[in-house]
Amino acid sequence: MAKIRIEGGHKLSGTIPISGAKNSVVALIPAAILCDEIVTISNVPEITDVDDLENILVHLNAKITRTVGKVEINAGDIINKEITETLSKKLRASYYFMGALLGKFNKVEMYFPGGCSIGARPINLHLKGFELLGATITEEGNHFTIEAEKLKGAHIYLDFPSVGATINIMLAAVKAKGKTVIDNAAAEPEIANIATFLNNMGAKIKGAGTSTITITGVKYLHSCFHEVIPDRIEAGTYLILASLIGDNLKIDNMIPHHLEALIAKLKEAGVEMEIGLDNITVSSPGNYKATDIKTLVYPGFATDLQQVMSVFLTQCKGRSSIEETIYENRFNSLYELEKMGAIVKVRNDNHKATIKGKTPLVGADVNATDLRGGAALLVAGLIASGVTNIDNISYILRGYDHIIEKLTNVGAKIEII
Ligand code: UD1
Numbered sequence: 001m002a003k004i005r006i007e008g009g010h011k012l013s014g015t016i017p018i019s020g021a022k023n024s025v026v027a028l029i030p031a032a033i034l035c036d037e038i039v040t041i042s043n044v045p046e047i048t049d050v051d052d053l054e055n056i057l058v059h060l061n062a063k064i065t066r067t068v069g070k071v072e073i074n075a076g077d078i079i080n081k082e083i084t085e086t087l088s089k090k091l092r093a094s095y096y097f098m099g100a101l102l103g104k105f106n107k108v109e110m111y112f113p114g115g116c117s118i119g120a121r122p123i124n125l126h127l128k129g130f131e132l133l134g135a136t137i138t139e140e141g142n143h144f145t146i147e148a149e150k151l152k153g154a155h156i157y158l159d160f161p162s163v164g165a166t167i168n169i170m171l172a173a174v175k176a177k178g179k180t181v182i183d184n185a186a187a188e189p190e191i192a193n194i195a196t197f198l199n200n201m202g203a204k205i206k207g208a209g210t211s212t213i214t215i216t217g218v219k220y221l222h223s224c225f226h227e228v229i230p231d232r233i234e235a236g237t238y239l240i241l242a243s244l245i246g247d248n249l250k251i252d253n254m255i256p257h258h259l260e261a262l263i264a265k266l267k268e269a270g271v272e273m274e275i276g277l278d279n280i281t282v283s284s285p286g287n288y289k290a291t292d293i294k295t296l297v298y299p300g301f302a303t304d305l306q307q308v309m310s311v312f313l314t315q316c317k318g319r320s321s322i323e324e325t326i327y328e329n330r331f332n333s334l335y336e337l338e339k340m341g342a343i344v345k346v347r348n349d350n351h352k353a354t355i356k357g358k359t360p361l362v363g364a365d366v367n368a369t370d371l372r373g374g375a376a377l378l379v380a381g382l383i384a385s386g387v388t389n390i391d392n393i394s395y396i397l398r399g400y401d402h403i404i405e406k407l408t409n410v411g412a413k414i415e416i417i
Contacts, residue, residue: 004390004404006381007413008363013247014410018235018254019045019401020069020228024190026093027167028197028228029053030100033062033075034174035201037223042070044228045401048394052090056083056097075104083110085142090114091398095123095164098146099171102130107147116370116395119327125162129169132156133176153178153217161186161211161297167194173215174203180215187211188298189258193229200224230278232258234400236305237375239263240312242282243271244383249410250281261301265291265309269316290318290357295326307333307376313355314342315383322353333373336366340380340388363388368395375400382412389417 020043030053032039044050050071057064060081063074080101088094092115101108115121127137127146132155135148153176158165166186173180185191187209195208201221207213235254242249243266256263256275263280266273269288274281290313295303303326313320314337324330331353334344340363343356363386368374374396381388390396393416396403407414 001391002393002416004378004381004393004396005415005417006363006378006388006390008381008384008386008388010245010411010413011247012241012245012249012382012407012410012412015250015252016238016406016410017252018230018238019043021190021193021231022047022049022233022399023163023188024193025050025228026053026091027096027190027194028226029057029071029073030093030096031171031194031197032073033057033060033078033100034104034171034198035221035223036076038072038074039201039223040070040072040225042225042227044069044071045231047401048398049091049093052087053093055090056087056094059083059087078104080105080107081109085111088113092116092121092164095126096168096171098126098130098144099168102135102146102148103151103172103175106149106151107145109143109145111144112142118330118370123164125158125160125165126168129156129158129165129182130172133169133172133180135172151176153180153215155181155183157183158185160184163188163191166191166213170195170198170205170208170213170215173217174198174205174221175219176217178217180217182213182215183211185211185213186297189229189232189255197224197226200226230254233302233304233372235259236262236302237308237379237400239266239280239282240305240308241379241382244285244312244315244379246282247284248281250279252279254278254280256280261299262305262309265293265301266312269312288312288316290316290320292321292323294323297326303327303330304372306330307372308379310334310337310344310353310355311376311380311383314357314359314361316357318357320355320357322355324351332369333376336369336373336377337380339364339366340384360385362386365389366391368392371395371399378403382407382414
């Protein structure tokens with residue numbers, strides 16, 4: 001099994017370019033099948049989640065051509081057959097084929113999606129949305145058959161502003177008859193990116209990026225060209241890293257506005273940064289003070305940055321607290337950080353943890369517990385003294401494009417062994 005080996009403690013300087021957003025592209029690719037013509041998506045990151053979606057497209061007989069940073073999809077000859085359990089379970093975002101195939105064929109058969117084990121992650125809100133649009137759902141164990149004679153616009157209130165449910169309902173509603181309103185919709189930037197893509201194909205979606213989205217059904221979607229927005233979680237990961245060990249380290253081709261909560265918390269702790277239009281430079285790490293983090297839906301502090309931020313908190317003087325409100329099980333990486341010298345305490349209900357700093361981190365053999373937990377350990381390894389070996393690295397490669405090359409280019413001693 002491959003591992004990532006890091007020799008820590010080397011200052012990083014230069015520029016890290018940010019790739020296209022994972023959470024955007026993993027919805028754009030399934031969304032492309034709603035169209036029968038060629039669709040081109042650019043700024044596509046090279047991550048294994050995209051490979052897994054490609055395998056689903058091939059299974060469905062869609063044509064997909066990948067060149068560096070670009071995919072072309074032609075779903076004109078797609079066959080609506082069951083997506084196997086193996087393919088469904090490969091990643092969380094396979095669930096977007098539920099909305100896309102239902103929207104295209106009025107029927108989909110697939111299994112419960114995969115993804116990191118950071119909580120129960122039910123899909124009840126997705127299913128409730130499909131039902132309100134007129135679909136019937138048959139659930140047998142992990143297997144779902146969702147079908148409708150005809151999809152009809154509806155008023156859908158989400159009990160929680162779920163990212164996946166919001167996008168999935170948009171996909172199913174784009175060609176439904178009449179008007180659909182999603183209330184208490186998620187407002188993450190990726191949702192606006194998917195809506196822009198669908199609108200470029202001729203869909204009529206308004207309000208994406210706010211808590212009320214209106215979709216007026218159209219009969220036909222046409223060919224289009226679309227660019228994936230920069231990955232705010234990748235940018236945030238490197239911004240935190242720059243705050244810890246950067247020496248004039250520039251995070252480039254990003255949208256600072258998408259990271260306002262993180263930037264505010266880093267500044268509160270004492271990080272000084274220069275914010276440009278599409279980049280942020282951190283000059284040199286200072287003496288940081290403890291701060292409290294509470295994860296929330298966008299524009300609140302992103303749960304996907306919570307674990308990487310926990311590494312930053314180990315380097316802040318005093319007691320910091322983290323409150324995780326989105327997932328029930330997102331502190332496993334803290335136990336791995338403990339092996340490197342972090343002083344952490346996780347409350348019994350698994351929703352709150354405290355970190356006491358500042359503690360020097362020391363290289364150790366650790367396990368990536370999930371995608372962002374793996375990224376946290378990688379950041380920890382880069383700031384630690386000595387050598388860190390990270391196991392289970394497939395988690396990390398699912399979501400970080402060219403991570404070894406990007407870090408090597410700015411002076412990190414990191415390799416896959
Ligand atoms: C997406 C992102 C993930 C991010 C998360 C929250 C993708 C592929 N993944 O995941 O990186 O961490 O948003 O920003 O884009 N919930 C329900 N019922 C549902 C749906 C969700 O109870 O039907 C709960 C979940 O269990 C979780 C919370 O709502 O506790 C947030 O989930 P959601 O926003 O749907 O996240 P995902 O789409 O899974």
